[in-house]
Amino acid sequence: MxxxxxxxxxxxPVDPAVREAMLPYLGDFFGNPSSGHEYGEAAKEGLEAAREQVAALISCEVDRVIFTSCGTEANNLAILSGVSAYPDRKHIISSPAEHPSVLEVLKFLQQNFGYEIEYLPIGAGGGIDLEVLSSLIRNETVLVSLMGANNETGVLWPIAEIGEICRDKGVLFHSDVVQMAGKEKLNVGELPVDYMSLSAHKLYGPKGVGALYVRSGVSVRSHIMGGGQEGGSRAGTENVPGIVGFGKACEIALHGLxxxxxxxxxxxxxxxxxxxxxxxxxxxxxxxxxxxxxxxxxxxxxxxxxxxxxxxxxxxxxxxxxxxxxxxxxxxxxxxxxxxxxxxxxxxxxxxxxxxxxxxxxxxxxxxxxxxxxxxxxxxxxx
Ligand SMILES: Cc1ncc(COP(=O)(O)O)c(C=O)c1O
CATH class of the missing domain: 3.90.1150.10 (Aspartate Aminotransferase, domain 1)
Incomplete structure (x- = not known):
């Protein structure tokens, strides 16, 4: 059968070319990318080449990509960074259609830190009303978190227009584009998005690797405390083989888009x-x-x-x-x-x-x- x-x-499934690209980093290139010697250098080269490949998929500057352990962590990092940037503003707008890795963080902020979370209604077709979004934003609003594509229905939301509204009103905008990356063109130069979350295993890469795009000038605050990896934005030794695979998967996706x-x-x-x-x-x-x-x-x-x-x-x-x-x-x-x-x-x-x-x-x-x-x-x- x-x-x-x-x-x-x-x-x-992991693309065979992705698997091939990863193998050397499970063998000879096993070094810690933070080490100064040649083993570390070899791992660092793989890490930085992958950063370029991920950045190319979404057309952003290379130093705007932070590697994480998954899409879930990228969503956590985006939301917690956004709210930390403006601690006096305690209103967040999101939607009931978000992934649990967004909804659970919002619930945590509401229950433990007094945030007010407002959920945008979803239309019968799965769309959202931008005028309603605009009307909900107020002086205390710190962040809007709305996904690019829904994981269950595949419905796409207009992240360019959402971003314009947020920018006009001086509110940070995070978008979970985990399901969109590799399937739809994403050009952050044309998208007024402040944070964007990606995950490797949705685009023929390995599990346990993700990335957060953070716009230049926008605050990011590591919620995992430890070393200074990822420019101080995400502590913890990078998953080099996984990240190399993620980079290769992005390169393949970009060509096949x-x-x-x-x-x-x-x-x-x-x-x-x-x-x-x-x-x-x-x-x-x-x-x-x-x-x-x-x-x-x-x-x-x-x-x-x-x-x-x-x-x-x-x-x-x-x-x-x-x-x-x-x-x-x-x-x-x-x-x-x-x-x-x-x-x-x-x-x-x-x-x-x-x-x-x-x-x-x-x-x-x-x-x-x-x-x-x-x-x-x-x-x-x-x-
Ligand atoms: C829309 C969306 N966001 C986030 C995630 C979480 O990604 P990860 O499995 O890498 O944690 C998923 C995975 O199912 C998803 O579909």
Whole structure:
């Protein structure tokens, strides 16, 4: 049975060229990049070359990239740095659709430091209203944290326009672009973003590596206390093999960017058209909003996500319902709840996220199986 992996928003396979690039740093080039001798120099060279590759993907100056241990840490670092810059301003705007690595930091700030967190409403299609955002910003607002692309629905938010509003009003803007980097063009020269978080394993790099872009002149404060690595912005010896892999993954993504969206879009369009044609009572979440080309979030009325995922798994197909960090939850997606997806559809949702290695045959095989999987799940669904 050929296995089909349709969960690329959870993580992507490591590109073989990335693995190759990493290997020397797990062997001869094992040095600590902070050491002054030749072992350290060799590791430092790899580290700095990777910084250039990451910077090239988002078109920023090289010294604006801080390596972290993951996207989660980058989000933590951005938010904690932003609020530390203006300690008297205790109002933050974000959204209920953010990743837990944003939401949990905001909850922590609210519960322990008296911050007021305001969550922007999400429209039925998954979009946000920029006028509402603008009206919520006030003198005490320190930071706006809104993601570039949603991990569950793939809906893209207009980070250029959000950034303009924040800049006009003198508020810091952080965007989690973990799902966007490597899939959409990102040019921080054209984006008024102060902090931007990335993660290697969403773009065919290794797990356990991330980066935070910090605009020049914007404050960054290491919340991990220790040595002076990463220019004092993030203590802890860098994960050199992982970072080298991240750099290589960014280089490959940058070269493939132009072709990627077209390749993904034709596969995802075929998926959504055929599903809508062949299966009744279906909602494509975020259908009318600009979306990541690889992501399809679909809800089947009176069906069970868990039953469908299990059935697909038995047939060699890996999909998910929500983000991987929530996959153990019984609760429906908070993103879809915030979008107002009806209760009868909420529990029958699949997130299908394609990747570079998927083929039209994978899509055909999935489409052949899916109607029966949904039918079976509906038959067993207790209303
Ligand atoms: C939107 C978004 N932000 C942040 C993260 C966290 O990244 P990492 O797994 O590298 O901590 C993820 C991963 O699922 C994500 O999808």
């Amino acid at each position: 050929k296995k089909i992996y349709f969960d690329n928003n959870a993580t992507t 132009a072709g990627y969206a077209g390749q993904m879009k034709s596969l995802v369009d075929r998926l959504s058209h055929t599903i809508l044609e062949n299966i009744p009572d279906v909602l494509i979440n975020g259908q009318d909003e600009p979306r990541l080309a690889n992501t399809l979030n679909v809800s089947f009325e009176y069906a069970s996500s868990a039953a469908m995922i299990q059935d697909l798994e038995l047939r060699g197909i890996a999909v998910s319902a929500l983000s991987a960090c929530h996959s153990g939850d019984q609760n429906p997606s908070q993103v879809l709840v915030a979008m107002g997806v009806p209760e009868s559809y909420l529990h029958g949702t699949l997130r299908i996220s394609l990747g570079r290695y998927n083929t039209p045959e994978d899509v055909d095989a999935f489409l052949d199986i899916l109607p029966n999987v949904v039918k079976k799940s509906r038959a067993g669904f207790a209303v």
